[in-house]
Amino acid sequence: xxxxxxxxxxxxxxxxxxxxxxxxxxxxxxxxxxxxxxxxxxxxxxxxxxxxxxxxxxxxxxxxxxxxxxxxxxxxxxxxxxxxxxxxxxxxxxxxxxxxxxxxxxxxxxxxxxxxxxxxxxxxxxxxxxxxxxxxxxxxxxxxxxxxxxxxxxxxxxxxxxxxxxxxxxx
Numbered sequence: 001x002x003x004x005x006x007x008x009x010x011x012x013x014x015x016x017x018x019x020x021x022x023x024x025x026x027x028x029x030x031x032x033x034x035x036x037x038x039x040x041x042x043x044x045x046x047x048x049x050x051x052x053x054x055x056x057x058x059x060x061x062x063x064x065x066x067x068x069x070x071x072x073x074x075x076x077x078x079x080x081x082x083x084x085x086x087x088x089x090x091x092x093x094x095x096x097x098x099x100x101x102x103x104x105x106x107x108x109x110x111x112x113x114x115x116x117x118x119x120x121x122x123x124x125x126x127x128x129x130x131x132x133x134x135x136x137x138x139x140x141x142x143x144x145x146x147x148x149x150x151x152x153x154x155x156x157x158x159x160x161x162x163x164x165x166x167x168x169x170x171x
Contacts, residue, residue: 002030011057014064020085028089033059052072065090073098077105120155121145121167128163 002024008127024030042051060103072083076098086094098127118135123145129142134153142148147167150158158164 002027004050007034007054007057007061011061011064014061014068017118018068020068020083020090021067022085023087027087030033033164065095069094073101077102118152121147121149121169122151122155122158122164123167124158124164126163128158 006024010021010023012108021069035058038051038054042048069083076082076094081091082094092134124142124147126144128140128142130138131154134151139148139150139154155164155166159166
């Protein structure tokens with residue numbers, strides 16, 4: 001059964017521990033029962049202040065544990081080792097966040113390795129000032145001899161004006 005003293009001890013342990021501390025079994029159920037019971041016996045202003053203080057401590061416990069769970073995701077994705085001492089509810093949160101971050105990493109890697117077919121490599125034959133490409137991105141400035149990828153339409157103009165030539169990699 002959850003008591004004010006138990007709540008205080010759990011919060012203190014969470015504050016001073018880098019990892020998740022072990023919680024009583026069915027902690028979420030115990031918190032719900034504790035709040036329900038205490039809310040029915042609040043009679044005086046003093047009772048109300050004491051009850052509000054206990055609710056703030058409980059909220060602080062949840063927030064600290066959430067931060068620890070979120071901070072553990074990158075290490076888990078690297079090592080495959082999940083944090084210890086999660087409740088069933090926290091495991092669901094952790095699994096959802098880890099899956100979301102894993103998918104994000106996959107998409108990011110895919111985008112980093114994708115070649116934009118609308119970009120063309122060119123070798124600059126003269127100095128070229130900074131310009132805004134057809135795709136509204138800023139390119140340059142470039143020095144004679146620089147090699148860069150620019151949008152096809154911009155490459156065509158640069159080549160036609162003699163400022164650049166199409167760059168062909170030698171294999």
